[in-house]
Amino acid sequence: MSEKRRDNKGRILKTGESQRKDGRYLYKYIDTLGKPQSVYSWKLVSTDRVPAGKRDCVSLREKKAEIQKDLDDGIDVIGKKMTLCQLYEKQNAQRVNIKKNTQTGRKYLMEILEQDKLGAKSIDSIKLSDAKQWAIRMSENGYAYKTINNYKRSLKASFYLAIQDDYVRKNPFNFVLNTVIEDDTTPKEALSEEQEEKLLSFAKADKTYSKYYDEILLLLKTGLRVSEFCGLTLKDLDVENRLINVDHQLLRDTEIGYYTTPPKTKSGVRQVPMSEEAYQAFQRVLANRKKAEPIVVDGYSNFIFLNQKGYPKLKDTYRSMLNCLVKKYNKYNEDKLPHVSPHILRHTFCTNYANEGMNPKALQYIMGHANITMTLNYYAHATFDSAMTEVERLEKRKQQEQLAA
Numbered sequence: 001m002s003e004k005r006r007d008n009k010g011r012i013l014k015t016g017e018s019q020r021k022d023g024r025y026l027y028k029y030i031d032t033l034g035k036p037q038s039v040y041s042w043k044l045v046s047t048d049r050v051p052a053g054k055r056d057c058v059s060l061r062e063k064k065a066e067i068q069k070d071l072d073d074g075i076d077v078i079g080k081k082m083t084l085c086q087l088y089e090k091q092n093a094q095r096v097n098i099k100k101n102t103q104t105g106r107k108y109l110m111e112i113l114e115q116d117k118l119g120a121k122s123i124d125s126i127k128l129s130d131a132k133q134w135a136i137r138m139s140e141n142g143y144a145y146k147t148i149n150n151y152k153r154s155l156k157a158s159f160y161l162a163i164q165d166d167y168v169r170k171n172p173f174n175f176v177l178n179t180v181i182e183d184d185t186t187p188k189e190a191l192s193e194e195q196e197e198k199l200l201s202f203a204k205a206d207k208t209y210s211k212y213y214d215e216i217l218l219l220l221k222t223g224l225r226v227s228e229f230c231g232l233t234l235k236d237l238d239v240e241n242r243l244i245n246v247d248h249q250l251l252r253d254t255e256i257g258y259y260t261t262p263p264k265t266k267s268g269v270r271q272v273p274m275s276e277e278a279y280q281a282f283q284r285v286l287a288n289r290k291k292a293e294p295i296v297v298d299g300y301s302n303f304i305f306l307n308q309k310g311y312p313k314l315k316d317t318y319r320s321m322l323n324c325l326v327k328k329y330n331k332y333n334e335d336k337l338p339h340v341s342p343h344i345l346r347h348t349f350c351t352n353y354a355n356e357g358m359n360p361k362a363l364q365y366i367m368g369h370a371n372i373t374m375t376l377n378y379y380a381h382a383t384f385d386s387a388m389t390e391v392e393r394l395e396k397r398k399q400q401e402q403l404a405a
Helices: 060-073 084-093 100-115 128-140 145-164 193-205 210-222 226-230 276-288 315-332 342-355 360-367 372-381 384-404
Strands: 017-019 025-030 036-041 243-246 249-253 257-261 270-273
Touching (some): 025 060, 084 100, 100 145, 100 249, 128 145, 193 210, 210 342, 226 249, 226 315
Antiparallel strands (some): 025 036, 243 270
16 A cells, blocks of 8 residues: 655645645646646645745645636636736627727727736636726726726626636626716706707807807707718718718728718618708808818718818817807806707707607607617606696697597
8 A cells, every 4th residue: 555645744645736845835637628737835724834934825725625616617727817908808809890989999998907907917816896996996097987887898798708718707897886986977968948049149140150050050950970970971961852861970090090980870870851940051051161172081072061171070170169169158158058069969959859759769760879768868858848748738639539529
């Protein structure tokens, strides 16, 4: 009968265990891929003392127990040691046919992870508390709540991939962000009818902003996304039938310059009817449009809204213009206007039609929303007056039906 192997304290070592000459314990095993692996520790059991001058560590048998649990559960003991940056890169590799702005967003998040200590940690060592601390650091570094939440959602998806691939058991990013940091997002409020009138009247009368009047009006009366609006070409206007054909949006990247992409969702490809006000505004814009050297972007040319150099305007042009317009208005008027952006003009368009009782599915189509829930959210902005008008309308119709009977 062979003699049992013992350590320098006379304790019997189990299968796979051994002790090196320097006193460290070693455990060898075969991983789920059939490859030999090794782990080390200065302690055999948790009650052992670490040799003088050595850092405290988890005992060999505690490590063995964790390894055996992983093996029993089919956890990939190699995969779980990849860093968070490596996991996020692997997640991104699963979907490569994406829009330019999505690529940019991925790049930003990867840079953030590379600069943060969490990015270099192995995914099996990232706990719920680590993910929450990351969110707190992001907030302290000045990132907006909405941005942090979007990034958290991306990392949550990455960990779902890790769970499916048997790298880890739990998702540390599966928590509600507002339980960790305050949601300071300012709700987007539609302009009131009075605010709309003040905005348009001031723009129309002001020497600096009068040239933008029709464009502001069209953003208010078409509900287009500002990038869709910037991408409009002469071919996109069916003036005879009073329709706007939307099948692309215009954007700009610092590296590649102007480029086009399809609308935000498949539902974004649509035909938007022109109201009388929109029709008249387009007529004025086309009549006053200066001829310029044709700029071709991904096959699109004859853009309608051009800057002084003859290049297509971009969303930042309108954001900046509206910010300055409101700032100037508020400087000379006591009844202040709220923050106004191109998206708030779109928001106002949708809210107005919701208040007027437009069929939700028709409004969903005009807005290019992929989900009816998004459209229905605008009905939450209905005012008491609009609610009362709707009740009165239904009561009147009921009375008419009763009289007809």
